[in-house]
Amino acid sequence: MIYLDNAATTYPKPETVYDEVMRAMKEYGANPGRGSHAMAIEGARVIYETRENLAKLFNIDDPMRVILTFNATDSLNQGIKGVLNPGDHVITTTMEHNSVLRPIKELEKYGIENTIVHSNSDGSINAEKLEKAIRINTKLIVTTHVSNLSGTILPIENIGNMCKRRNVLYMLDASQSAGVLDIDMKKYNIDLLAAPGHKGLLGPQGTGILIINCDDEIKHLKEGGTGSESSNIYQPDFYPDKLEAGTHNLPGIAGLNEGVKYILNKGTKSIYSHEKKLLEEFIKGIRNISKIKIYGPEDIEQRCGVVSVNLESVDSSELAFMLDTEYGIAVRPGLHCAPLAHKTIGTENIGAVRFSVGPFNEMTDIKAAVNALKEIAENN
Amino acid sequence: MIYLDNAATTYPKPETVYDEVMRAMKEYGANPGRGSHAMAIEGARVIYETRENLAKLFNIDDPMRVILTFNATDSLNQGIKGVLNPGDHVITTTMEHNSVLRPIKELEKYGIENTIVHSNSDGSINAEKLEKAIRINTKLIVTTHVSNLSGTILPIENIGNMCKRRNVLYMLDASQSAGVLDIDMKKYNIDLLAAPGHKGLLGPQGTGILIINCDDEIKHLKEGGTGSESSNIYQPDFYPDKLEAGTHNLPGIAGLNEGVKYILNKGTKSIYSHEKKLLEEFIKGIRNISKIKIYGPEDIEQRCGVVSVNLESVDSSELAFMLDTEYGIAVRPGLHCAPLAHKTIGTENIGAVRFSVGPFNEMTDIKAAVNALKEIAENN
Structure with missing residues (x-):
């Protein structure tokens, strides 16, 4: 997993x-x-x-x-x-x-x-x-x-x-x-x-x-x-x-x-730097999937830990379900206990699928997630 | 221990x-x-x-x-x-x-x-x-x-x-x-x-x-x-x-x-019965140590889990310290976060040493505690 x-x-x-x-x-x-x-x-x-x-x-x-x-x-x-x-x-x-x-x-x-x-x-x-x-x-x-x-x-x-x-x-x-x-x-x-x-x-x-x-x-x-x-x-x-x-x-x-x-x-510096690299790779990998909408700041320096996305053609819960059952990737879909934040970024009705990294994630995890999103986007 | x-x-x-x-x-x-x-x-x-x-x-x-x-x-x-x-x-x-x-x-x-x-x-x-x-x-x-x-x-x-x-x-x-x-x-x-x-x-x-x-x-x-x-x-x-x-x-x-x-x-019946036997043995064992004051009801049917005592000649903290360091017996001395209860039983100034049993205590634990109290009472 x-x-x-x-x-x-x-x-x-x-x-x-x-x-x-x-x-x-x-x-x-x-x-x-x-x-x-x-x-x-x-x-x-x-x-x-x-x-x-x-x-x-x-x-x-x-x-x-x-x-x-x-x-x-x-x-x-x-x-x-x-x-x-x-x-x-x-x-x-x-x-x-x-x-x-x-x-x-x-x-x-x-x-x-x-x-x-x-x-x-x-x-x-x-x-x-x-x-x-x-x-x-x-x-x-x-x-x-x-x-x-x-x-x-x-x-x-x-x-x-x-x-x-x-x-x-x-x-x-x-x-x-x-x-x-x-x-x-x-x-x-x-x-x-x-x-x-x-x-x-x-x-x-x-x-x-x-x-x-x-x-x-x-x-x-x-x-x-x-x-x-x-x-x-x-x-x-x-x-x-x-x-x-x-x-x-x-x-x-x-x-x-x-x-x-x-x-x-x-040291937090080293932990942050590791996580930033992972997020950067993730965003780079999915940026060109046309059906994907990425929320949050463009600038990687202004973000940390979390990337939330939606796939145009697939409901966020369904996307998370596919990631879990078909790819063994655990993420969180839907609303994230932050109702006004969803309104602020424009996802109050559709939720979002959140990918979040920790210190023990590796680049291979990110690559697997990017590939999964690419495949799902192609097939849906 | x-x-x-x-x-x-x-x-x-x-x-x-x-x-x-x-x-x-x-x-x-x-x-x-x-x-x-x-x-x-x-x-x-x-x-x-x-x-x-x-x-x-x-x-x-x-x-x-x-x-x-x-x-x-x-x-x-x-x-x-x-x-x-x-x-x-x-x-x-x-x-x-x-x-x-x-x-x-x-x-x-x-x-x-x-x-x-x-x-x-x-x-x-x-x-x-x-x-x-x-x-x-x-x-x-x-x-x-x-x-x-x-x-x-x-x-x-x-x-x-x-x-x-x-x-x-x-x-x-x-x-x-x-x-x-x-x-x-x-x-x-x-x-x-x-x-x-x-x-x-x-x-x-x-x-x-x-x-x-x-x-x-x-x-x-x-x-x-x-x-x-x-x-x-x-x-x-x-x-x-x-x-x-x-x-x-x-x-x-x-x-x-x-x-x-x-x-x-x-079943709670079996757990209670086990603990009651231990307490009964403990009280029986220390009842005749003349320097010991036992608090709580006389009738074993009216008590559960806990026996608090004081030894006439030894402060409750000191007694607990001796039990811990000399006999490897862990108990709680002093005041037990129940100030009005201490007043009720008459120990507000001296505290009490509390012995309390659990489902994994055995009769040997009780015998060791009784013997320790006997020895301490004799020597102090």
Whole structure:
């Protein structure tokens, strides 16, 4: 099977990820932070090391501000709802995933206003356009780093600088970029970063991160056992415990730690460069198939990870089905949980077939996909 | 190592649990419900099978009302905050874990009142005492099934019947009982059941369940991608998607499914009977050590899974440390995230050392623990 659905979750993971998940379950499968015996301590140590490695990858000083969540949606809800209060205004773009749009739309019920700024038809948007939407009560701007539909890279450094200048918090949804593109939270003025652990960070599903690079109050959305301040019937007020109630996903986090170590070792520059070469070859290979429409920016420098296409004569679900059953190629068809993004690029009625690469794809995978598309285009 | 910290998380798990976690990661490690290719479909199938097995174990008809969460705290927050609205009143007991107490205390900020009914010093409480706390605006009663501190079993069938008669919702925190005691949600009139996946249900950490056996409105606490109604920028209004935003912990759920299958196959009756024998032997063995104080009910029929003790002359942390380092016995000392329970049993200043058994403990583990306690008592 040729797996080109890495934007949904990366597959495979580095071998060390599988090994550590198993080691966490079999060798230190206790409850970290809830006991003082050797196994519980080893679990707590691995969790702390994961925070340290993530702090290093995204360049923040304090590992205790790396909040370990259960997926990016969890992180986005915690970040967005944690900072916004009734009367506040939040700005986002039409290229966002439902994990950003749905919480923001939900908050309308609680008197939190929003502006969803229109991106261009290639998925791009600039800081100036976002700045124009700022009102007196704007507290937060949330944008994706890379569109999960068009692969468009947003100018996050510009947006971060603008937000800093205008005294607005900037939250980055790094779901499609963490582990692939360089993200320096301090340098780029990113106040909050949300990402899944199981995509570019190469960890298992059931993991996510919320990294905090600001001193603003973040309300907790859940309360429960933290293994700390046990005699307090209110949630502790320090990070990370404040935002981490209940038992951690220890095997998942242990695997995530290995994923992050793999990335730190390899370097995002090398991972990105590998993936860019693959995408470039893919686009080059299918550009001349006349029936194929490619979405997203023309310039390869402005895109990352994902290429969505449609074939004139074949429905997107049917195309994906043929790729799966006839060619053994796994992709994602249809709507990609980003309804306004589909409207922006003009695919709200037809969906699109998304090809997405990961660090373990090879040029042969791309060639197989190009050949499959050529054959299907010829025969349909 | 002799593991007697199963109330924190069970260890080990059945071999099939480890195997399936690995199979999920290596053989169908795609994103279930976010693609139509073979791997994504296999993931979705396993998730559905998990719901079916859990529906069977707790006797509800519709597997789609089994909500897969990330831990019991997640389930409890979702259930408690999902049903309560400003002006409502909720009743609970002093024996609850912080995962029940902290959300309920937090809700005071939003005009939701509570009554925390005093349990007896052995951790017990009866339905009549809870009933007396009912007010005109009481919407919900939440109780644990088994105290994580004293091991006391609560009369959930009586409480469920009383709640039904009084038209109050009953939510059960089955964190210490799911997979061990028989819980028939229909027969016992349990409206909502919360449990971790990684304790008695024998799954991996990073899993939890919320089972819904009522038709009352449950507000979602998170919104995000669900893989369903992709073109809707509001959260879908049907179960389970309404309460399951973002990528599932697929390897965890796959492991949980195997844990639940193990339980269904073995039967809770046989698991409980095994654990009861171990506890009985443990209590019998330490009862005559004069320096030892045993907490919880005298009657073995009224307790499950957990025995907490203190040794007159040794601090609880020190006792646990000696057990770990000198005898290789893992237990949990100190405060157990249940502050009012410690007050109830009289250990708020000294904590307690908790011994908790799982299905894979053997009589030799118990004998070793008894001997260790005897030796320590003699020498200290």
